[in-house]
Amino acid sequence: MQLEQYQDQIILGDSLQILKEIKAESIDLVITSPPYFQQRDYDNKNLGNGNETTEEEYLDNLLAIFHETVRVTKPTGAIVYNVGDKYLDGGLRLIPYQFAIRAIKSNKVFLVNEIKWIKLNPTPRQDKRKLIPSTEPFFIFAKSKEYHFDLNNYLQHLDEMNKNNRNNPSSNLGKKYVELINQSDLSDNEKNRAKKELQDAIKAVYDGEMSSFRIKIRGIHKPAYGGQAGGRNDQITNNGFTIIKITGDRLKKDIIESPVEITKDNKHPAVYPLYIIQELIKLLSKPGDIVLDPFNGSGTTCLAAKKLNRHYVGIEINPAYIELANDRLNQIDYFQELFI
Numbered sequence: 001m002q003l004e005q006y007q008d009q010i011i012l013g014d015s016l017q018i019l020k021e022i023k024a025e026s027i028d029l030v031i032t033s034p035p036y037f038q039q040r041d042y043d044n045k046n047l048g049n050g051n052e053t054t055e056e057e058y059l060d061n062l063l064a065i066f067h068e069t070v071r072v073t074k075p076t077g078a079i080v081y082n083v084g085d086k087y088l089d090g091g092l093r094l095i096p097y098q099f100a101i102r103a104i105k106s107n108k109v110f111l112v113n114e115i116k117w118i119k120l121n122p123t124p125r126q127d128k129r130k131l132i133p134s135t136e137p138f139f140i141f142a143k144s145k146e147y148h149f150d151l152n153n154y155l156q157h158l159d160e161m162n163k164n165n166r167n168n169p170s171s172n173l174g175k176k177y178v179e180l181i182n183q184s185d186l187s188d189n190e191k192n193r194a195k196k197e198l199q200d201a202i203k204a205v206y207d208g209e210m211s212s213f214r215i216k217i218r219g220i221h222k223p224a225y226g227g228q229a230g231g232r233n234d235q236i237t238n239n240g241f242t243i244i245k246i247t248g249d250r251l252k253k254d255i256i257e258s259p260v261e262i263t264k265d266n267k268h269p270a271v272y273p274l275y276i277i278q279e280l281i282k283l284l285s286k287p288g289d290i291v292l293d294p295f296n297g298s299g300t301t302c303l304a305a306k307k308l309n310r311h312y313v314g315i316e317i318n319p320a321y322i323e324l325a326n327d328r329l330n331q332i333d334y335f336q337e338l339f340i
Contacts, residue, residue, distance in 0.1 A: 003027075003313070009288065010302065010314035010322050011338045015294040016061075018067035018315050027313070028077045028148070028289035031280055031301050033272050036084035039296055049295070055093055065294060068101055070108050072292070075144040078284045079109065082138045082272055091098070094331070096137050109141040112149075113254050117276060138280070140257075145252055147284070147310045151252055154283035177215050179242070180216075185219050190240035201243050212246040271325045278304040284311055299325025 003026045011018055036049025037058040049065070052058040069079050081103075102109050113136040122134035181194045184223075194217070201213045205237040216232065218240045223233050235242035258273040277300055281291060286311040293301035296314030298321060305312040306329060318321050 003290065003306070004234055006313050007311050008306075008313075010299065010316055010325050012298055012319055012322055014317060015315045016065050016068060019065065019072060019294060022072045022292075022313075024071050025074045027069075027072045028074055028290045029075070029281065029285040029291045029310075030073055030079040030294070031277060031291060031295045032069075032080070033082040033084075033297070034065070034294045036294045037086045055088070055095060055098075059095070059098060059102065063106075066099075066103055067106065067108065069292070070106075070141070070143055076114065076146050076148050078147050078149075079141040079143075080138055080284070081141070082136060084136060087135070096139070100137075100139050103139075103141060109143050109263060112140040112142050112147065113279075114139055114168055116255045117273075118257045120257055122260070140280075140284070148286065150283055150286075154252055154279055155256075156282070166221060173205065174198050174305065175289070177217075180215075180217055180220050183220070184217050186217070186240040186242070193239065194241045197241075197243055201245070204245075210245045210247045214245070214246070215241055215245040217241045231247070234328060243309055272300060274300050274304055276310060277301055279303060281308050281310060296325060299328050303328050 003023060006022075007126050010126050021217060036052060037052065037055055049061050066079070066081065073079055081099070083099050085095050086093050100111060100114070104108060117136045117138060119134045119136070122132050141299065177198055178195065181191050181198070184191070186194065195217070198215065201210075201215075204210050205212060216236055220238045223236065232242045232244070255274055256279065258275045261274070285291060287313070290311045290313065291301060291305040292313045294313075294315045296302065296316035299314060302312040302314045302325060314322075314325060316325070
């Protein structure tokens with residue numbers, strides 16, 4: 001099948017069968033969230049994934065589709081799966097991690113990152129003997145070391161916020177370190193030198209020469225690198241302290257915070273956050289690339305791709321959800337969500 005035939009469209013049909021028609025190594029990025037195992041009513045009339053009677057059958061079917069998404073992905077591409085867990089007989093089954101382990105055992109992909117989605121508004125539970133589940137994993141797989149990874153474009157709004165904070169000096173910056181220096185058993189000369197270098201570090205942050213810093217103080221903090229001699233530990237031993245300069249943008253960690261999407265006009269029971277998807281698309285693809293979602297649902301992946309100037313291909317077994325997704329794609333009141 002020529003990919004142009006389905007480009008910027010949502011295709012009605014079974015994911016596995018349609019994926020088999022797509023040319024190998026023709027997709028730049030796959031982002032998807034398969035139906036959770038026996039978790040929600042997707043109104044699919046028992047069609048498609050999620051309706052299996054056993055978790056083993058569910059994982060077998062999911063892995064079959066996963067391997068097809070690997071086949072159609074370019075060596076420079078990535079494959080992202082958001083998989084939900086399930087309680088059975090009172091215990092979590094760790095289905096996302098069963099999936100991820102089986103995926104990498106195939107030796108066709110390796111796991112780049114597990115991004116932990118922290119839900120700011122998790123669903124309340126009445127069970128008094130369990131904590132409320134409030135996280136889900138997004139697994140980023142790649143099939144070669146050449147995968148596209150634009151770290152500077154990921155969570156860029158947090159970098160801008162970081163720069164704005166540096167331009168708005170706060171009297172609290174470094175205050176805690178002054179207190180720790182005063183509490184330490186350093187000599188008076190060492191304390192004076194530490195406070196002077198602390199003020200120099202604060203000024204460097206305000207001047208934009210570095211983004212942040214940390215201080216390790218003898219007797220207050222644990223030695224660096226397990227106490228091995230050399231480097232910072234020598235500075236702590238000889239001077240009583242060391243200052244660690246942090247340059248560049250905010251550290252990009254493997255966690256992302258976002259509310260669960262709750263919109264009255266969206267009839268799909270499990271909508272993952274547009275915010276997360278747009279950030280993953282910016283991290284793992286370039287404008288003009290092709291983004292595929294084999295479990296298209298309400299079309300969030302396609303919507304994010306379209307608004308970020310990527311092409312999209314969606315696959316969905318339920319015609320009602322295709323109508324919903326196309327309605328969302330045709331809306332003109334889209335805005336880019338930012339959470340900080």
